[in-house]
Amino acid sequence: MADGTAVHKVVIIGGGFGGMVAAQALDKTPTHVTLIDRRNFHLFQPLLYQVATGGLSPANIAAPLRSVLKKQRNTHVLLGEVTGFDLAAKAVLLKDGHSVPFDSLVVATGSTHHYFGHDEWATRAPGLKTVEDATEIRRRVLLAFERAEREPDPAVKARLLTFVVVGGGPTGVEMAGAISELARLTLSGDFRTFNPAIARVIIVEGQNRVLAGFHPQLSTKAKASLEGMGIEVWLDSHVTAIEPDHVLVKPEGGKGEARRIDTETVVWAAGVKASPLGKMIADAVGGVQVDRAGRVPVNPDCTVANRPDVFVIGDLASHPGKDGKPLPGLAPVAMQQGEYVAGVIVRRIKGETPKGPFSYLDKGSMATIGRAKAVAESMGFRFSGYLAWLAWLFIHILYLARFENRVMVLFQWFWNYITRNRAARLITGLRPPDSRGA
């Protein structure tokens, strides 16, 4: 690899589920891999809600990219921000002026929050995609309890102790469950002027059930579990305003009167859109239009339009599934695509016959609701309750087991489970404690 001129250069942008798996699958192949990311770590996003509620530290669910790829000698990690593509010259342009040449390009920069035209809500209702998002939500949730402790006005106190989660998908359900457990179990006895168990947690969901990606039967079970934990589930409901001290909710369709929820803490779990790099690569290829969620339509082999050397995978791609609908934005889809694309590239280098189109093997999906409560479905089977939670735990540990900090997470989890404690409930960040979240 002295100068790498003869070796096939693969540039992967994004060290999430798709990019990381693609890089790992190219180990010990005749390629030189450059993995570019803005962050120096791979983040296990499905557990961010645990960071947002003080159960885990950011380091528990993040693995330094260099550390993961340390022994992969054909792979080079570059911390940098991509600002453009020069596809004619086959190069990726970085913000610091460098240009990185490629023979094959894999774009896997994922998704970010989508406020559906209400970008002003971003500061009032943070979403949950980055470590900073999670520590900011942690700060707001914990500060609300702290402010309630010194608040004499019962109406303001009640407002401070009301938490609204917008969106009833897996992230929304997990966040709501975790806030409820924080209030009922962890903070029990921590305050002197109120019982934290009185905190209201409300999920506002636009569709007629939570976890709409699952079988209706599991949606029903999940709703019952949530309500059993004291969480209010408002279905067929749309948020129409998010103000510093309240939220307005209208019934689906926009008819009927808006209901007002007095709250200062809102978490956004309602939608995602593709990272801006989607439009950038689509424009660079030319003749390609991203869809409404900013995703790049890809060919069955994950390439874009007539560029066999440009792959887009994961949340950034709109890949036609078997039923013609785009594949969902799930970690397993991205991971399987990462593996697949690595295979396509290696076969091409070796001059072997190309692989068939990418096909997603749906092993199932699961969502956790709380302590020993989850729903899962796989290959036509449906589980809920303790068994589903054990399955969820097992799958997550299995994934984390790829990384060095697996032992620590396992231990921290076990410890939290036994003690019902969340030791990472720190209010950090440089804002003064008397300032409001918004």
Place this chain on the structure above:
Amino acid sequence: MADGTAVHKVVIIGGGFGGMVAAQALDKTPTHVTLIDRRNFHLFQPLLYQVATGGLSPANIAAPLRSVLKKQRNTHVLLGEVTGFDLAAKAVLLKDGHSVPFDSLVVATGSTHHYFGHDEWATRAPGLKTVEDATEIRRRVLLAFERAEREPDPAVKARLLTFVVVGGGPTGVEMAGAISELARLTLSGDFRTFNPAIARVIIVEGQNRVLAGFHPQLSTKAKASLEGMGIEVWLDSHVTAIEPDHVLVKPEGGKGEARRIDTETVVWAAGVKASPLGKMIADAVGGVQVDRAGRVPVNPDCTVANRPDVFVIGDLASHPGKDGKPLPGLAPVAMQQGEYVAGVIVRRIKGETPKGPFSYLDKGSMATIGRAKAVAESMGFRFSGYLAWLAWLFIHILYLARFENRVMVLFQWFWNYITRNRAARLITGLRPPDSRGA
């Protein structure tokens, strides 16, 4: 405790070593305690350098105040910022407009960095007092390595891989040792364009030895240990300029030519001054002048001037030791004072004879230099090397054992020791990765 009118009200400001111990010592006494802090956690500052170098997560060395004091039913934790004192009305004033009445007041807000008239250095050379300081230093140190990886100019690369620690006290020695181990052990093999072991780490110390608070023999051993780890120790040297890309160092006395160190990463460990609340309480009492380091001179019983109801302890106080010199700003001093002051208050309430003056029992001091290397002195005995390190580990675990997260820290430590890894080496914070530290 229905309305608390008949109960003696103790207000403690600051949940550090002094304030926390004072609060705990007032458990099950006929008092009502209010502990006010700007942060919601007690921080074990001696291990902040581990956070700054990615060895531990902030939550490993922080314990939520409410959690620690949860079962202490006479104690109330208040998150808030003190803006003044109304000693005539016996009340503490908070930023949010509340006023908290007291019968006895304990001020224990500690110290902050001291740049000796060069406040403009604060952004260029952050100190190590808060969780945010530690994650900022971690960000800068790790970013310097990341930028070196993509830097083609060898001079700039060398500058990026040079780390200057200003101050050779315990914090400076620990920081330098940890940065050196990060470079030599943890990051080994992580980069493709350089070997991180070439990183230069320089301690700049104004006195003629490091660890000047220890016996000269231990200073000599510590210097040898540091140099054995490849760290440069510049004694009798004063920093006279800190610029974004270099530092100027002059020999003690200011004579001779300035030497230039090209570096972009400087850590400040050279001095502390008392928190601004020192001057505020001195002014409120009247007739009291804080010393050059901003400390409040206190009576032998830790009270201020003619106010037997106002105590100042820990780093904020200048307490005359047996030899007439002020007691050092160490955690054990603050802790013993916290315990002492609680005793004074309780005896007073019970009408018992007052305690004698506070007297500090010096059980010894220790500083760690690196993996299995430390120096310690206690009761005339001096240790260094592995034995001192084991003693250091034991004492620290003993202290942390007061808090719930003891098991996790122990486990994380053990894990790091075995694997030589530092899993918490995350670059976090909202600045873009291409921006400079300064």
